[in-house]
Amino acid sequence: MTLVDTPATMTGGPALAQERRLVTAIPGPRSQELMARKAAAVASGVGHTLPISVVAAGGGVIVDADGNSLIDLGSGIAVTGVGNSAPRVVDAVTAQLNSFTHTCFTVSPYEGYVAVAEKLNELTPGDHVKRSALFNSGAEAVENAVKIARHFTKKQAVVAFDHAYHGRTNLTMGLTAKNIPYKSGFGPFASEVYRAPLSYPFRDGGLSGAEAAARAISVIEKQIGAENLAAIIIEPIQGEGGFIVPAQGFLPALVEWAAANNVVFIADEVQTGFARTGAWFASEHEGIVPDLVVAAKGIAGGLPLSAVTGRADIMDSAMAGGLGGTYGGNPLACAAALATIETYEEDGLIERAREIGAVLIGRLNALRTADPRIGDVRGRGAMVAIELVDPATGAPDAALTNAVAKYAHANGVVVLTCGTYGNVIRFLPPLTISDELLIDGLSVVAEGLKNA
Ligand SMILES: *Cc1c(COP(=O)(O)O)cnc(C)c1O
Numbered sequence: 001m002t003l004v005d006t007p008a009t010m011t012g013g014p015a016l017a018q019e020r021r022l023v024t025a026i027p028g029p030r031s032q033e034l035m036a037r038k039a040a041a042v043a044s045g046v047g048h049t050l051p052i053s054v055v056a057a058g059g060g061v062i063v064d065a066d067g068n069s070l071i072d073l074g075s076g077i078a079v080t081g082v083g084n085s086a087p088r089v090v091d092a093v094t095a096q097l098n099s100f101t102h103t104c105f106t107v108s109p110y111e112g113y114v115a116v117a118e119k120l121n122e123l124t125p126g127d128h129v130k131r132s133a134l135f136n137s138g139a140e141a142v143e144n145a146v147k148i149a150r151h152f153t154k155k156q157a158v159v160a161f162d163h164a165y166h167g168r169t170n171l172t173m174g175l176t177a178k179n180i181p182y183k184s185g186f187g188p189f190a191s192e193v194y195r196a197p198l199s200y201p202f203r204d205g206g207l208s209g210a211e212a213a214a215r216a217i218s219v220i221e222k223q224i225g226a227e228n229l230a231a232i233i234i235e236p237i238q239g240e241g242g243f244i245v246p247a248q249g250f251l252p253a254l255v256e257w258a259a260a261n262n263v264v265f266i267a268d269e270v271q272t273g274f275a276r277t278g279a280w281f282a283s284e285h286e287g288i289v290p291d292l293v294v295a296a297k298g299i300a301g302g303l304p305l306s307a308v309t310g311r312a313d314i315m316d317s318a319m320a321g322g323l324g325g326t327y328g329g330n331p332l333a334c335a336a337a338l339a340t341i342e343t344y345e346e347d348g349l350i351e352r353a354r355e356i357g358a359v360l361i362g363r364l365n366a367l368r369t370a371d372p373r374i375g376d377v378r379g380r381g382a383m384v385a386i387e388l389v390d391p392a393t394g395a396p397d398a399a400l401t402n403a404v405a406k407y408a409h410a411n412g413v414v415v416l417t418c419g420t421y422g423n424v425i426r427f428l429p430p431l432t433i434s435d436e437l438l439i440d441g442l443s444v445v446a447e448g449l450k451n452a
Contacts, residue, residue: 016058016061018436020437022411027064028067030067031052031064035053047416052065054068057084059433060072060429060432062414064093071412071441072084073120073414073433074414075428077271078383078428079298080396081320081353082301082340083222083301083432084108084430086343089336089340093303093336096331099331100331101332102327105325113334115338116132117133117134117136120358124290125283125289126243132307132308134305135306137167137296138270138297138302141296142294143309144323145231145266145268146233148310148317152262152313152314153229153230155230157193158230159231160194161216163198164177165235165238165239166233166235166268170189172439173189174190175193177241178241191399196232198246199212199247201245202376207247209250211415212250216254217440229265231292232258232264234251234266235267235270236285236288237383239270241420242418242424245380249308251286267290267292267294268294269281269282270296273297274344276381276382277382278381278382279350281295292315298340300336301337303337305333305336306335336353338446349428349432356381356438357383360427363378364384367386367449373388373397373449375387385394388401401417401422401425404448404449408448411448413445427442
């Protein structure tokens with residue numbers, strides 16, 4: 001086996017050869033070296049899906065230090081929708097880097113932050129008057145959305161749903177459903193957080209959206225009471241929980257109930273947002289207009305940025321100084337976000353997300369017809385998953401899921417698993433991936449299923 005030299009000058013972006021190329025086993029010797037250093041230096045709670053040492057990425061590939069080129073079907077968890085080192089992002093961040101790197105927006109403001117807020121107010125669902133506030137991570141933005149909703153309603157309770165994922169900070173751990181690995185031993189969690197049942201068509205016996213909403217609303221009314229409830233927070237399509245698309249009508253019924261009961265409806269679009277599902281925001285697929293929208297991941301081409309955008313009366317209720325933070329809306333991240341949004345628009349990436357979705361759904365449904373271990377194929381746009389089950393009982397098959405993912409990793413395809421039961425393989429390719437790479441990646445997954 002030859003080791004391809006990977007000089008430090010190797011750059012990402014679309015100039016990288018768009019191919020799956022294995023020149024060593026995964027991990028190769030240089031990646032193994034980094035893994036050994038990681039084990040000795042980095043807390044083991046900070047895990048990794050693939051044991052590789054990345055040196056470049058762009059288009060639809062990730063290149064490691066041993067010269068292997070892997071197909072990226074994860075986008076760094078739905079972040080690099082515009083691809084890694086997207087040219088407009090590189091140019092905009094470089095220019096910003098050369099002017100100033102930080103002032104703290106709440107000390108001395110700058111245009112980039114305001115321009116991102118203007119864009120978010122324009123792109124999020126609804127044509128009402130809006131305001132935005134910027135933060136660093138998805139979890140931080142979720143926390144702020146809850147703060148704002150409580151301040152506005154002068155109420156305290158918050159409802160999240162079964163299978164929800166909202167982050168790893170204290171409040172967002174409480175909102176998140178899954179115990180291991182997100183919560184176990186990390187409590188106590190924040191009070192006044194309650195859980196309602198979701199619409200999960202594959203596993204709830206075929207409840208209609210209206211029936212599932214009535215069930216959730218009944219739990220909320222009987223166990224909490226609208227008079228105590230500040231906010232409902234929900235992912236329009238659940239991410240970590242298993243790419244669960246609720247039955248049609250579920251989300252609109254919740255929005256309607258919230259509006260009638262002075263409850264703030266928060267859409268956590270951290271994973272579903274920014275072109276991923278073939279719309280700017282997944283709320284659009286059901287025509288819902290959330291009071292507050294939380295965005296992050298796909299917003300800035302890989303730079304850390306998050307946002308809460310929503311009704312001006314709600315957003316403006318917090319007192320000056322009540323929202324903010326040292327780095328929130330950092331100028332580099334704002335420059336990246338503006339260039340990222342321009343790239344989604346100019347390069348037609350919303351349409352591309354739909355095309356990718358058609359390829360994913362088509363190929364995966366064909367696999368499912370031939371293989372009953374694929375219990376469900378679901379998702380929207382470039383956010384699609386398969387749920388793997390024991391065909392006899394429908395029981396979740398996490399072992400099979402892990403085996404298929406391991407096979408894909410060993411054969412040069414980055415795929416991620418998810419789901420409360422650990423039995424979902426999710427596909428989140430960058431929207432810059434070619435059909436050829438996408439289909440090659442899926443064929444490796446199909447081989448993995450055959451071999452398992
Ligand atoms: C990833 C994610 C978060 C947390 O975002 P971080 O940037 O990791 O804090 C919150 N909500 C959803 C739906 C997510 O997918």
